Amino acid sequence: MSTIALNIAKVGTRIREAAQAAGRSPESVGLLAVSKTQPAAAVREAFAAGLRDVGENYLQEALDKQAELTDLPLTWHFIGPIQSNKTRPIAEHFDWVHSVDRLKVAERLSAQRPAGRAPLNVCLQVNLSGEASKSGCEPDALAELARCVATLPNLRLRGLMAIPAPTDDPAEQHAAFARLRQLRDGLGLPLDTLSMGMSQDLEAAIAEGATWVRIGTALFGARDYGARP
Template identity: 55%
Template structure:
């Protein structure tokens, strides 16, 4: 298997080429390394390759890695479903939370973020293509949520996160249209800069549609082993 450094360079090159094809600047798209189920040693190796932003789905697993890797300057993103009883640790330990889809969750994160910390970066998760199996607010709910969450202290509302069904490229375009439309509703439009969409199998299409952050796991770390 190729080293993680080689895989990292390969993914960055794919992002670069996708941006050129879309007539976009490569620096417009950030790479978020999705590291769930992979050991801390793999994250350390990826960090040595230059990766700084890592996304985790499972809180307890993430907390263990945060402790084991506390000597590294990692930007930790939580990209899993946000449960009400987990918000305190998310507010304390993470730099970004992507899965916010209700006002009560945002309020709890704001209340539980220490004023001494930098504001917690938030993305609204939107169920852009009405999948029964997916979390997220409905597109029609986004404008009101943006207005309400924009007023909360200790949070910085950065944009939207979507996970469309496989091969639903049109959903990427719908998400970009919603992202641009809702920017006018934001009390702090200068903060509204993140459209988190696209994974290992569809990041090229997502970048073509306007993604500013791709969440890549398998293409960086290899297949996940869920038996551990």
């Protein structure tokens, strides 16, 4: 068994055990492989081990990998910050976008989604910690943004995403993820998705209702940022 296949099996065990501990079905939690700075060959190896959902942060890197992997039936998720002038290729080449944080971006994604494609699944990114360096909508502005995005014709608003401030304290992890769940539930919209939890805190995220966990390091190993195009 390859290293990536072994890692996928290990993460799958973590997800299954965390879901069972929370009284949830393991099938209710999706594994999103975050492959930024990883070569297309690593994604191909992950696919061979059963992985089907791939998350990318950098647009050009993602498009290059997609071109190399056209033979694989992968579902592509864009999870990085979105520049307004980059919305067209995102609308054209992705199945999910987890990082919508302002109405202008959502409107452009809807307008630029190709005719005949299914609506683009989107999550609104929330800046839970108020960090200036983090993307995301402020919690106080979330309800109005969600209301507007839900009306756009070529998008399907699925839920919320967050990247909480890193901490090793399980109580703080749980509190951040619980807040995102409460924000989603308080919107009064038919939303089914919470994109939250990474390699170091997926157990807390699943306990609080995560439906996608975004895992990079635990699957592919440490990232080589110098390798990024």
